[in-house]
Amino acid sequence: MGREEVFPSTGFVPASACCLCYALVAAVFGLAFAVPQHADPWYNGLLASVGATLVVFGFAYCYRNTSIYDPFWCWYPLFAAVGWMATASSAPSARGWYTLVLIAGWILRYNVSWPWEGWLHGIRTEDWRYVMMAKKLGLTDSLGAGYWLLVSLASSHLVPTMLVWSVLGPVEKVWTAGSEASPLGPLDAVAAAASLGGIALQFVADRSLRTFRQRSAGAAGAAQAKSLETQVC
Incomplete structure (x- = not known):
């Protein structure tokens, strides 16, 4: 995708770890929507999104490579949408289906244009923006708590997740309305x-x-x- 750089301590994340990480992400979403729905589905989606983000951060910290997060913000809207549709009280509406197809189409476009090497080859470098943010904070390596709390967890994991959620969250009703959805219109x-x-x-x-x-x-x-x-x- 973009320019890639490395810190002296940037770690290699093998493809097996990348695949395991995102299998666990899918499992987190599945679990969040499989438990009894006592709360509003919106909160279940938010909980799943934050929980899955923390799973990815755990892998980033263990392997010393924040770029394992790179595909997350692209894929998690699809996980959330499928979870909402699968647990809705009635069959998905036509609006829910075409919106899901559009999201899947956008993800397909992104992955065809910028395929992630982590799936097949693992990742050895980090996105240059992570390095740039660290340097602006006076950090020259990714070993200390300052990097992992400010640059990795806060700026590079939670902030992008919440930015996507700010767009995804309001659309939740499209996938949970089911038969109560209004008819399609112009x-x-x-x-x-x-x-x-x-x-x-x-x-x-x-x-x-x-x-x-x-x-x-x-x-x-x-x-x-x-x-x-x-x-x-």
């Missing part, structure tokens, strides 16, 4: 068209950015090779 068509257009626009932008980076990397490589040839001569 606004649904507008919303679906706008969402599909946004997904398509992002996909085109992703491809353009990838092409630009590949060309830039090729130009830089050619310039470096030319420089080396000049030095050798």
Whole structure:
């Protein structure tokens, strides 16, 4: 995805650990929605989101690599939506289904454009923004409590989760209303068209950015090779 950097203490997270981490994330969501629903479904979703975030943070801390969080903010809306639909008091509405499909389409677009290496190869580097935030706080390594509490847990785990929740939470009724949902109308068509257009626009932008980076990397490589040839001569 973005530029990658490493701290002196950045750890390698094997693919098996990455897969186990997100299997546990799915289990947390499943458990949160499987227990008797005494509270409002909105709170169950929030509890699952925060609990799953803490699971990911646990892996990040154990392996000394915050970038294991990178796919979480993309995938957890789907887990929450499925949980809400599965535990609704009645069958999901048409609005609930098309909204779920749109979210799945956005996730597919993201993962096709920027596949995460952690699934197959593990991760050895960290997103450059984590390193940048640490340096702004005067931290030069990721060993101390300052990094793990301020940069990793607060800024890089909980804040992104809550930002996504600020958009996801208000849509909870779409997936839990079931048969009580209002009939589809013109606004649904507008919303679906706008969402599909946004997904398509992002996909085109992703491809353009990838092409630009590949060309830039090729130009830089050619310039470096030319420089080396000049030095050798």
